Amino acid sequence: MAPPPVQGQVGLTRRELERELAWMLRSVPDNPKELVKLFSQTVVALMDKNNEAIARSLAQREPSGVRGNG
Numbered sequence: 001m002a003p004p005p006v007q008g009q010v011g012l013t014r015r016e017l018e019r020e021l022a023w024m025l026r027s028v029p030d031n032p033k034e035l036v037k038l039f040s041q042t043v044v045a046l047m048d049k050n051n052e053a054i055a056r057s058l059a060q061r062e063p064s065g066v067r068g069n070g
Contacts, residue, residue: 011054020046 012020024042029035 010057011050016053017046017050020049 021042024045025038029038
């Protein structure tokens with residue numbers, strides 16, 4: 001489980017992103033085509049994880065029951 005957010009922090013910390021990246025790159029393929037595929041998947045996965053962390057952080061900041069326009 002992720003540590004509690006630092007005051008004002010939204011999303012994953014640099015350290016959390018680096019850990020995720022290290023895990024994803026634990027075995028790098030020799031084939032250049034597979035390497036490009038792995039790189040692409042890694043970028044998208046890190047963005048997804050960070051977006052999820054941002055959404056969680058923003059949801060915790062919203063007062064319950066308050067909605068935006070609409």
